Each structure stands twice: as structure tokens, then as C-alpha cells.
Amino acid sequence: MYKSLERARAMVAWSLSTLLLLSVSAAHAEKFAGIGRKATTNEIAAWDIDVRPDFQGLPRGSGSVAQGEKIWVAKCASCHGEFAESPSVFPPLVGGTTKADIERGRVAGLSAASENSKTTIMKLATVSTLFDYIRRAMPFDAPKSLKVDEVYAVTAFILNLADLVPADYVLNEKNIAEVQRRLPNRDGNTIAHGMLDLRGKLDVSGKDCMRDCPVDTNAMLLLPSTVNGLNGNLADQNRPYGSIRGIETRRNP
Numbered sequence: 001m002y003k004s005l006e007r008a009r010a011m012v013a014w015s016l017s018t019l020l021l022l023s024v025s026a027a028h029a030e031k032f033a034g035i036g037r038k039a040t041t042n043e044i045a046a047w048d049i050d051v052r053p054d055f056q057g058l059p060r061g062s063g064s065v066a067q068g069e070k071i072w073v074a075k076c077a078s079c080h081g082e083f084a085e086s087p088s089v090f091p092p093l094v095g096g097t098t099k100a101d102i103e104r105g106r107v108a109g110l111s112a113a114s115e116n117s118k119t120t121i122m123k124l125a126t127v128s129t130l131f132d133y134i135r136r137a138m139p140f141d142a143p144k145s146l147k148v149d150e151v152y153a154v155t156a157f158i159l160n161l162a163d164l165v166p167a168d169y170v171l172n173e174k175n176i177a178e179v180q181r182r183l184p185n186r187d188g189n190t191i192a193h194g195m196l197d198l199r200g201k202l203d204v205s206g207k208d209c210m211r212d213c214p215v216d217t218n219a220m221l222l223l224p225s226t227v228n229g230l231n232g233n234l235a236d237q238n239r240p241y242g243s244i245r246g247i248e249t250r251r252n253p
């Protein structure tokens with residue numbers, strides 16, 4: 001009973017503060033009316049291309065190792081080497097993994113001291129990342145220029161170089177999960193470190209006051225009034241909420 005009351009109170013406080021925030025930002029938006037426009041559905045679709053580890057967002061398509069090899073030679077090899085082995089523009093994409101790694105799901109070579117020895121395929125824990133990264137960022141000089149089937153093909157080629165799929169493999173949105181189960185470092189991700197324990201426990205704790213907070217009356221920054229009007233009104237140029245606000249700097253406030 002007590003707990004649900006507390007929760008109800010918290011909800012009310014939360015919705016009030018959200019309302020406040022919305023109305024403040026609506027006022028702010030009004031001030032800048034006529035600037036910008038709503039993104040179109042096509043624009044959002046062009047940005048919304050992330051592929052998640054569970055393959056949510058993966059577009060349908062397919063590409064063979066052989067097709068991938070052609071694309072690789074034409075569009076990737078100049079920077080990454082014929083066999084994705086070149087260290088010239090980036091650490092090699094492929095190499096450094098063994099059959100034992102594929103069985104185990106952890107790459108033994110990652111414990112080696114030399115940074116140069118760590119290739120992409122050694123570190124990769126989710127094959128979705130490889131697909132997603134190539135689709136959004138490669139080739140370096142023409143990102144997003146590959147068609148979906150071309151991304152499948154060139155990904156298949158890299159996977160073949162890493163001995164994860166045979167030379168006659170055709171990668172598609174269904175069998176990509178098979179590859180995930182063979183990825184040499186698939187169990188290499190850990191959550192036992194860093195800021196966020198993904199089981200829901202934060203290892204940071206905030207001490208900011210959330211209600212009835214004392215007002216800080218110490219002046220932290222004062223601008224001489226002679227600068228007023230020189231660069232417009234800082235209060236209009238900053239968000240009207242949050243901890244960073246602009247002070248009034250109109251010429252005659």
C-alpha cells in the first residue's frame with residue numbers, strides 16, 4: 001500500500017516535470033519557428049539502418065562469397081589488402097584466429113601483448129556488427145554506396161577468408177545466425193566491467209537533489225555589462241532547461 005502510494009506520487013511528480021519540460025521546449029520551439037522542418041519518412045528510413053545482435057533491423061537479401069570477392073577486389077582491397085590482411089590503413093580485418101577459437105567462442109590470441117596482432121575478426125563478438133558497419137561506413141571513400149545484396153556478398157567473402165563459411169556459401173538474412181554460432185570471439189564480450197552492468201545495476205550513483213533543493217546563490221560567472229548586445233542574447237541561444245542556461249545579454253535588458 002505504502003509502496004504504491006509512493007510510486008503514484010513519483011509518477012505524478014514525473015508527469016508534472018515532463019509537462020513543464022514539454023511546455024518550456026514548446027515555447028522555445030516557437031521562438032525559432034520557421035527554422036528547420038520535420039524529417040521525411042524517407043530521410044528517417046535512410047538513417048534507421050542499424051542491425052542489432054539479434055538481427056532485428058537486418059534487411060532481407062543475399063550474396064555469395066564469389067560475388068563478394070569481385071566487390072572486394074574492386075572496392076576494398078586497395079586499402080585492406082587482397083586477403084583483408086593489410087595493416088597499411090587499418091589493422092588487418094582477418095587473421096589471428098584458429099579452429100580451437102571457433103570451437104571455444106573465445107580468441108586465445110587476444111591475450112597476446114602486441115596490439116598489432118589484434119584483427120577485426122579476432123575481436124568481433126556479433127556478426128551483425130560486421131554487416132552493419134560495412135553497410136553504413138564502407139567503402140571508406142563512398143559510404144552507403146553498396147546495395148544490400150552487395151553488403152551480404154562482401155560480408156560473406158570476409159567470413160570465408162576467416163574460415164567461417166565455405167567458398168560456395170551464399171549468406172542471407174536467415175543463415176547469418178549460423179555464422180554467429182561459429183564466430184571465434186562470440187563469447188568474448190563481458191559485462192563485468194565499465195559503467196553499466198547490463199543486468200540492471202549501475203556502478204555510478206547520482207547525488208543530485210531532486211526536490212526542495214536549495215538554491216545556489218553563489219555567482220559563478222559574471223559578464224561585464226559592456227559586452228551586452230555584442231553577440232545577441234545568450235539566454236535565447238541556450239536551452240531554457242537543464243543545468244546550462246544562457247544569461248540575459250541583450251543591450252538593454
Ligand code: HEC
Pocket residue numbers: 071072075076077078079080089090093119120130133134138139140141154
Ligand atoms: C579508402 C580506404 C578504404 C577502403 C576502399 C575501404 N576501407 Fe574499410 N576501412 C578503412 C579505414 C580507414 C577504416 C577504419 C575507419 C575508422 O575506424 O573510422 C576501415 C574499417 C573497416 C572495417 C571495420 C574494422 C574494425 O575493426 O573496426 C571493416 C569491416 C571494413 N573497413 C570493411 C571494408 C569493406 C568491406 C570495404 C569495401 C566495400 C572497405 N572496407 C573499403 C579504409 C578503407
